Amino acid sequence: MSATFRSGLTAFSARIARRVIVLFAWIVTAPRSFWNGVAPLAVPRVYFANHTSNGDFVLLWAALPVALRDRTRPVAAADYWLTSGLRSFIGRDVFNAVLIDRRPDHRENDPVTQMVVALDAGASLILFPEGRRNAGDAPLLPFKTGLYHLSRQRPEVDLVPVWISNLNNVLPRGHVIPVPLMCSLTFGAPIRVGADEPKEAFLARAEAVLFGLAAPRSAEVAAE
Amino acid sequence: MTDPVLLRLLLGTGGVLLVSTFAGAWLRRRFSADGTNAAVENFNTRVSAWWVMVIFVGAAFLLGRTTLILLFALISFSALREFLTLTSKARGDHLALAAAFFIVLPLQYWLVGINWYGLFTILIPVYAFLFLPVVSALSGAPRNFLTRVSETQWGLMVCVYAVSHVPALMELQIPGYEGRGLRLIAWFLIVAQASDELHYVWGRFLGTHLIAPSISRSKSWEGLAGSLVSAGLIGALLYEITPFNPWQAGAMALVVALMGFFGGIVMSAIKRDRGVKDWGHMIAGHGGFLDRLDSVVFAAPVFFHLTRYFWSSV
Numbered sequence: 001m002s003a004t005f006r007s008g009l010t011a012f013s014a015r016i017a018r019r020v021i022v023l024f025a026w027i028v029t030a031p032r033s034f035w036n037g038v039a040p041l042a043v044p045r046v047y048f049a050n051h052t053s054n055g056d057f058v059l060l061w062a063a064l065p066v067a068l069r070d071r072t073r074p075v076a077a078a079d080y081w082l083t084s085g086l087r088s089f090i091g092r093d094v095f096n097a098v099l100i101d102r103r104p105d106h107r108e109n110d111p112v113t114q115m116v117v118a119l120d121a122g123a124s125l126i127l128f129p130e131g132r133r134n135a136g137d138a139p140l141l142p143f144k145t146g147l148y149h150l151s152r153q154r155p156e157v158d159l160v161p162v163w164i165s166n167l168n169n170v171l172p173r174g175h176v177i178p179v180p181l182m183c184s185l186t187f188g189a190p191i192r193v194g195a196d197e198p199k200e201a202f203l204a205r206a207e208a209v210l211f212g213l214a215a216p217r218s219a220e221v222a223a224e
Numbered sequence: 225m226t227d228p229v230l231l232r233l234l235l236g237t238g239g240v241l242l243v244s245t246f247a248g249a250w251l252r253r254r255f256s257a258d259g260t261n262a263a264v265e266n267f268n269t270r271v272s273a274w275w276v277m278v279i280f281v282g283a284a285f286l287l288g289r290t291t292l293i294l295l296f297a298l299i300s301f302s303a304l305r306e307f308l309t310l311t312s313k314a315r316g317d318h319l320a321l322a323a324a325f326f327i328v329l330p331l332q333y334w335l336v337g338i339n340w341y342g343l344f345t346i347l348i349p350v351y352a353f354l355f356l357p358v359v360s361a362l363s364g365a366p367r368n369f370l371t372r373v374s375e376t377q378w379g380l381m382v383c384v385y386a387v388s389h390v391p392a393l394m395e396l397q398i399p400g401y402e403g404r405g406l407r408l409i410a411w412f413l414i415v416a417q418a419s420d421e422l423h424y425v426w427g428r429f430l431g432t433h434l435i436a437p438s439i440s441r442s443k444s445w446e447g448l449a450g451s452l453v454s455a456g457l458i459g460a461l462l463y464e465i466t467p468f469n470p471w472q473a474g475a476m477a478l479v480v481a482l483m484g485f486f487g488g489i490v491m492s493a494i495k496r497d498r499g500v501k502d503w504g505h506m507i508a509g510h511g512g513f514l515d516r517l518d519s520v521v522f523a524a525p526v527f528f529h530l531t532r533y534f535w536s537s538v
Contacts, residue, residue, distance in 0.1 A: 030302075030305065030504065030505075030506060032505050166309065169313065172315050172318055175318050177318075177322045177326070178322075179308070179318060179321040179322050179325060180301070180304075180305040180308075180325055181305060181308055181309045182305060182306060182309040182504060
């Protein structure tokens with residue numbers, strides 16, 4: 001097999017896999033997106049969301065309108081996604097993930113630089129600033145600093161908070177069979193780092209903005 | 225090989241929708257030129273969604289028995305997905321919930337397909353009832369246990385057990401009515417859905433006395449009376465496609481409409497308790513699958529058993 005044929009075949013399978021994954025995500029979760037204070041525009045931006053399940057970035061990506069989805073790349077851990085052939089196919093070819101190394105002593109590229117390069121090339125990013133899956137009872141873990149450093153380098157890029165609800169019931173930690181339940185995603189008004197905003201203040205603000213979207217939407221319960 | 229009666233029914237339903245579509249366009253020109261009259265806009269959205277539903281269900285009817293069973297299995301799946309989204313659950317219930325979706329649901333529809341009536345009627349009320357709580361208990365989380373397992377069982381009864389009685393109608397052996405089970409399902413669905421929509425229409429024009437205001441703002445005594453009378457008439461007029469004579473068809477339609485009303489009010493009580501307006505969002509203007517299905521859910525088993533007891537040979 002020639003190299004071009006191989007890469008063509010990989011690209012083709014990746015396209016099929018994307019379709020299948022989107023369909024699967026819709027069958028399992030029937031996702032409903034609320035765009036509150038932000039419009040679904042295809043411009044480079046950073047979606048930052050809560051992280052309770054392995055399916056988080058898949059659902060966020062699948063729930064985006066197709067014009068946005070095609071240019072949106074999840075930021076994921078290279079030390080997880082490059083460990084096997086299948087994972088690497090899904091991480092690199094299917095999702096075109098920005099693969100960063102979480103281990104400072106191992107890495108050759110600075111994660112923030114990698115994200116900046118992707119943004120400059122016109123991509124949007126999906127980022128989970130908690131850094132790892134939240135398996136506890138706290139609604140949100142303290143944010144890592146990546147979001148702050150990224151925003152300092154590209155202060156004109158909007159950071160869009162996205163609250164993903166119910167996915168932890170669909171696919172809790174330690175399970176591989178998802179239970180079909182409806183999920184919703186609330187996209188909130190974007191934030192940017194202030195000119196001389198300290199790191200801690202910015203991260204606290206980002207956490208508050210994201211958690212602010214988690215309020216139960218019982219307000220819409222009017223009379224039938 | 226398509227039953228010409230089914231084709232005519234489908235064309236007739238299309239005709240009703242066509243009239244509704246024109247009426248909606250006229251209403252919009254007259255009362256909602258700028259698209260701001262919520263009632264008119266909602267009417268038009270509902271009619272559009274009805275076109276989609278009738279095309280899907282109609283296609284399944286024309287493709288025959290297996291497709292119709294598969295369609296109702298998919299409807300059960302979507303309904304259960306909506307119902308269990310709102311029920312209490314804990315991490316320890318994950319396997320039991322997965323079993324409800326991927327073992328109990330397919331098994332129930334497989335039993336419809338092979339016409340194993342004995343197991344079909346007890347699979348969920350007996351075996352799922354006994355074994356799913358075992359799966360949850362083995363995970364060892366006692367908090368809210370009874371609430372969790374009861375609500376899961378309720379979801380299965382409503383979304384899978386009750387709904388599966390619709391395709392099961394075609395397995396009834398009625399002397400002189402062999403091979404025409406699909407017509408009986410079509411009659412049942414038309415009566416159940418018409419009574420539900422007509423309750424809404426009558427209530428909209430005449431409804432002043434609410435039956436249970438804290439549970440539903442759209443169920444009125446006037447709507448109920450109008451829905452019972454009109455459903456009875458529709459059922460009697462369509463008697464030729466059933467094994468019933470006109471009087472029997474009218475009486476059966478009354479039962480279906482009354483049970484449909486009961487289903488609507490019970491499912492509304494659950495929604496009010498859980499603080500949601502609709503079960504879902506997949507059917508524009510209607511809400512979720514369960515919002516369209518609540519009348520069918522309560523009517524199907526009763527209609528099934530009445531028909532089986534009085535008309536079937538086994």
